[in-house]
Amino acid sequence: MARILVVEDESAIAELVAINLRHAGHEVTLAGDAAQAQAAIDAVLPDLVLLDWMLPGLSGLSLARQWREAARTRDMPIIMLTARAEESDKITGLDAGADDYLAKPFSTHELMARIRAVLRRKAPQTLDAAVEIAGLRLDPSTRRVTWQHGDAAHELRLGPTEFKLLHFLMTHPERVHSRQQLLDRVWGDHVFIEERTVDVHVKRLRDALSVARCAHLVETVRGAGYRLSEQAHAASA
């Protein structure tokens, strides 16, 4: 499940896209212009934005450029939708920071395939693919985390937030995530939840992982945040 923001002023297209995305299990927010889109992003950082180029007022192209310059939205996946099918327009769209570019009219199948491809590359925690690191295996489709001990696979008991947190960390390993980033990407809320909430859930996650002697995988990076690393040593946990 991904949080997808659809920025499109033509309501017929927006509705059609929204129906298909919801049918695929995604959570959809609609915005009809740049101001609404910015307000939606200020509230909840989406996992992906479908951005129409031609909007009333500030264009989708200018919005994409703005988002690429802001720290919080720099890596936010953007697929640009447009009636402009010229090669030069496509290049302009990609240069503005779009991850992909789709010319209207597009088929729903193609749109969904492009969305899956961008999510796989940039937001794999929204997909159902199982991930495995250091003997730990997390399967989103069954919501199970198992670890291999001898010949047997044991199941780890995790709360829903710890599961989401571990899923995000396992799909973005070896990278440091600030508490703000984790609130945005795991909780979807950077405004109303306090940063120490992250610390509380990291502690619970480590407690759960300690059963599998894996607590050290989640490292504290002083002054920066948290990182899941296979290179972490048990002693430093």
Ligand code: CA
């Ligand atoms: Ca439009």
